[in-house]
Structures are given as structure tokens and as C-alpha cells.
Amino acid sequence: MELIVIARPTLFKEECHFVNQLFEAGLQVFHLRKENADEAGYRKIVEGILPEYHPRIALHHFHTLANDYNINRIHHTESFRKSITPNTQPQEHIWSTSIHQLSDIDCIRPYHYSFYGPVFNSLSKPGYMGVIPAGFHLNKPNSKTKLIALGGIGLNQIHQVKEMNFDGVALLGSIWNDTSKALTNFKKAQQHCLAYHQAL
Incomplete structure (x- = not known):
């Protein structure tokens, strides 16, 4: 099961230090999403992350920065995806997006x-409620696009996500709500995901 970490929505002190720690501990993909940061803010974060980890960064905004920092992961928000022509993405990049309804999988x-x-109910956005019904099991026989579960996933919910048949989990609040425990919680989540691989 894949494990992705999404950036805390707001800038905070020593953020790059924490992100570098996560990469050093084995984080494979970090989604850089700062809804209120400008291009200079994005650039500052990328430059604070060690260059060897730049290929593991996925940019949500200011995609042209990828050309300057050896970044080959680009994320399209749902609204942006709907505004462009499909199948226009260059093959050299790894592309990701978001959906909120399974009917959009095609x-x-x-x-x-x-x-x-x-x-589940969001850990980082109060009032942002989960949409998955009890007993949910993901069925996507005709899609090669991996689906990554997002929203309200704490360490104790990872096993539930596995049972739902998702390809991975994306963590935000469970990592960043208490930055002093960010590395510890990441390592625990990593072990949960690794245990799933070993059980297969």
C-alpha cells in the first residue's frame, strides 16, 4: 500500500526540516499544496528540501517550477482538470488528480x-465530513489509475482503508496536527503500510 504525505495547508517554521526528515525516513511522495502561498513561497519550500528529494515532490500549483528543480510530478486539482483537454499530459511526468465521486473515475x-x-471526517478541516458508507469496498476493474484514499485517515484507520481495496493512503492531519510527532507518526503509518505488503 502506497503512503503519500500532503503538505500542511499553511506555512510553518522549520517545515522543510520536517519534510527532509520524512524523506530520509523513506517517504516516497510529498504533495506540495499551499492554497494561499505565492510562487516565491513555493520556491522557498522547494529550495529548503534537499535536491535529491526533488523528484519525489508533486506540485499542486506553479507547475513551471518543475523545470527548475528536477521535479517530474504534477498534480491537477479537480477544477483545473475539468478545464483542460484530456490526454495532453507529457509522458515524462507522473500525473495525479483528485475526484470526489466514483462516477468520475472514467x-x-x-x-x-x-x-x-x-x-472519513477530516482531521485538518473541521466540518469536512467523510463520504464513504459503512462496509464500502472499492471496485474499479476497468481503471488503471490508482486510487489513493484521503481525508480523516489516522493511524488506526489505515487497516480499514486496506480492507476497502484502495491502492494507498494520503496523510495530512495525522502528520501535521502535532509537528513534534510528525516523524514518529509517519514511521508508524509506514509500518502499517509495510505490514500490508508483507501479508500479500
């Missing part, structure tokens, strides 16, 4: 993976 075939959720 619209994301050109993408390598997509976030889907919120699965």
Missing part, C-alpha cells in the same frame, strides 16, 4: 493516480 484515465475522499 474521466481520469490519463492520470497515474488520483486522490478520492474524504473517506
